Amino acid sequence: MTINKIIKFRIILFLLLFMSVCFFFHKAIVPSGKIVYVNNFEKENYFLGKLSPGERVAMGDKKIENIIIANPVYFNLYTPRAFDKAVLKYRYKNICKIPLIETGALVDKNAWRYDLKPVENRLIDQLSLVWNEIREGDEILLVRPETLGGEAGTSYSNIKDFISNPPSFNQVAAYNYNLNLNYFLEDYHPSEFATQDIPALRGAYQFFVYLKNENLDLNFIFYDLNKNKDSDDFDIRLYFNNELIDFKHIEDDGNISDNGEFSRENNFHVYLANLPEGAYKIEVKANNDIITKTIKSAHKKMAFIHKLELFNSGNQDIKLYTDSNLIQATTIFPESLQTVKINENNLDINETYKQFEISTGNQGTSSEILLQKDGLILSGDGVFAFNPFSLINPKIKKADYNLDVNKAGINYIIAKYKTPQKIGEWSMAEVEIDLAQAYRENNKNSFIISAPALKQKDKKKLYFDLIEIELNGRSLRDKINNLWN
């Protein structure tokens, strides 16, 4: 071999090495700000993880588990850099006619909250065939046919009309739509005495209070269990019409170990004057080490939203009231196993770490829940209160499979929803997700596929053929321009 040939050979080899390094750098930096990851369930994908947990998925005709048999399932997306937006594309087969499929990214790890977006909502799909439909892009307004020209001549020609001149609160259901309708209680008078005495709650929770010619006045008593490592800081947030209007941050007790030494009790007074009439949402954003020993307040209306965990402190015979149609209960404490009485029905909680549920058939009515003891996590699609007269639900009814539009007297449904495209027996859905708000750890985003009606015991299945994620973020040029500006 002549020296010339050796040099040529060396140049070719180093050129190949250089090109491969450039290729990997390109994949790592994504200079265009756009990249697509595909999981077709034929080959393991490093970036787009498998559906998990294993017991909720099954093997189909692919090489990797692609059938969902129980709800919910998760998958991770590893990206070498951060992106602002993701467009998820699912090709799936819903032969069991599962009424609601949603997906989303994890936004709050402490509260284990995923920001859910619609994949398929069969209630809206079916109603759009029989009700009058106004569709403007992704926005849909469904109007019950007999309502047209009915109530005070409210026939809407477009969605803007509907927003500017909405019907009464009780007639409207919404899905994936931020609709602010004024919620006022007629014949409401503030109470002069302390009417609320909430038992010990664990971790995060949210509740509504109603104010009219009164000041927001809440007395919390908190303490820290110190059972988990890390600092146990927490926040109390106040919202009005979905907007944050006040915020308090409470520092950890100084003990960041997991020695289980309870901190001393801390009183925390939330007081705000001159607030306009309406329903306010208070959110306590805390981890499971934080116990709210009690909340004392004089507010007549006070209802906990969707979920509350009653701390295992030995309380017995606790009565709650809810407007939820579907109630779920779980316990992690063997001593809290019990039979929960809901109206005339019994719900046996006879296993720890297992979720039990019951349908109350509530559509605008309320149910009484009688707990033998605390230590339960209660959740539902409505609100929970400790007094029957405290129930208040200023949330617009959610238009999903739990809603009986006839029983609930719903005449209008407004939604932001794209009906999945049908290709034979396969459906193709496209969902846009804001990744800028999503929780990211070790370069990974966690996603959920939620189909609440999919239960293992029902032997229903949801087949997936393809998951494609198109990511969009700032390009290298934008980043360089930002550095200069």
Add this chain to the structure above:
Amino acid sequence: MRIIAKELFYVSGLAFLIYFVMEIFWPGIVLSYVNINWVLILWLITAILIILLKSNKKNGNK
């Protein structure tokens, strides 16, 4: 043959080192496309070849 093995030895060694460093900074960025083990195997084979061919050459000279 020995020259080819030598050239491949240097390039595969350098490639392994670069890929290894890239994997530290961006886990999976190389492994998801190329199995680095094959690069390491190529490096080892070329190293063995160089040694074998060198000893053959010495024996031939004797």
